[in-house]
Amino acid sequence: MKQVATIKEVRAEIAELKAQGKRIAFVPTMGALHEGHLSLIRLAKQKADEVVVSIYVNPEQFGPNEDFEDYPRQMEDDLKACKAEGVSLVFTPNDEIMYGSGTKYFSIDIEHMNEHMDGGSRPGFFEGIALVVNKFFNIIKPDVAIFGQKDIQQFQILKQMVHEFNHDIEMTAAPIARANDGLALSxxxxxxxxxxxxxxxxxxxxxxxxxxxxxxxxxxxxxxxxxxxxxxxxxxxxxxxxxxxxxxxxxxxxxxxxxxxxxxxxxxxxxxxxxxxxxxxxx
The missing domain is CATH 3.30.1300.10 (Pantoate-beta-alanine ligase, C-terminal domain)
Structure with missing residues (x-):
């Protein structure tokens, strides 16, 4: 398993895999990996030859009073988990890599699909997710991307984004992973x-x-x-x-x-x- 932190590095690694005719599955995460994330990785391995995981806590999807600073970060444990699951490549960019510095002139707007459910409670949440996932898709260009059903509104919005932005990516939602008492893992x-x-x-x-x-x-x-x-x-x-x-x-x-x-x-x-x-x- 390789860990890379820059766009140039991850693109070079992906290009090498694709030159070998490998099918690439992508699992985007914010780290603090648990059994739910691991179930996504296992499904990704069934769908493709090689699995790429991103670990990045995206500031754009957190509101001003939300838990960005406190969100659990455990990179060392996450990398060990990825290696144990047979992940080929882990992309661990920072904010500078993902968003650069200086004035931003472009954003992603969403109509209607984000007015209710989590979108109604967390203004700007799905715009932040769509922005970072669109960036990941442009950087990694996977054949298939795996998300969890627990975030079903996110999945439906991103699936529509893939359709409208003409990404050539198969979108797959994995079943919700639960504890023995039924609690959805998070x-x-x-x-x-x-x-x-x-x-x-x-x-x-x-x-x-x-x-x-x-x-x-x-x-x-x-x-x-x-x-x-x-x-x-x-x-x-x-x-x-x-x-x-x-x-x-x-x-x-x-x-x-x-x-x-x-x-x-x-x-x-x-x-x-x-x-x-x-x-x-x-x-």
Whole structure:
């Protein structure tokens, strides 16, 4: 496994692999790798000959009051994990490499797909993600890129970006990796106290309960969702959102229809920790 930090170096390594006829899979990360990230790497190995992982905490996707400074960073452990999983190349740029210095004249705007879910709660979040991922795609030019279903809105937005910007990249979403009690794995889970960690799976349980009711025939789940929000608040969560969204538009849906695909998604706070989770509903 090789680690490189500059664009020139990573392009040279990729060019050498492609000259050998290798198919390249790319897994972008912000580090603090856990089993969820490793599951993405394992899927990438099934999809391609060589796996490239980026480790970069992107400042553009953090709001002014968010946890950029406190976001967990553990480069040494991350590199060991990548090596153990058979990653070929790890790209570890810094802010100067990714964004340079001086005045910036270009940005990426997103219409409609970022108005609800996480985009509604975190203004500028997806613009920052689209910007850095677009840069990574231009630098690495992978054949396939692997993302996690936990960040389903991110995946759908980036998939649309790939389509509109004509990137020749296959986009793949890997299933959510979970702890034994159902909690979706996340680097931010490290922020949870022991007591918070104990009740954290409550969000997933609420989603599973709503899913069962929908599959049993509840096609207008507004009251059901409201009841689950009340239950979560009573257990110590602070609700951000809990709703059913269109897979295509990322907008909330009041009445579900058989034959359509939806995202049942929620975001909550436990103390200062924000948790997200979702279930795909193919009705």
């Amino acid at each position: 680097s931010r889970n490290a922020y949870l106290s022991d007591q918070e960690r104990e009740i954290a799976p409550g969000l997933y349980r609420a989603l599973k309960y709503v899913e069962r009711q929908i599959r049993d025939g509840v096609m207008e789940p507004k009251l059901l969702l409201g009841h689950q929000q009340d239950e979560l608040e009573a257990k110590g969560f602070k609700n951000d959102y809990l709703n059913v969204f269109s897979m295509k538009t990322m907008k909330p849906v009041k009445k579900l229809e058989a034959g359509s695909t939806y995202i049942l998604a929620g975001a909550v706070y436990l103390g200062k920790t924000r948790l997200i989770d979702n279930i795909i509903l193919d009705l």
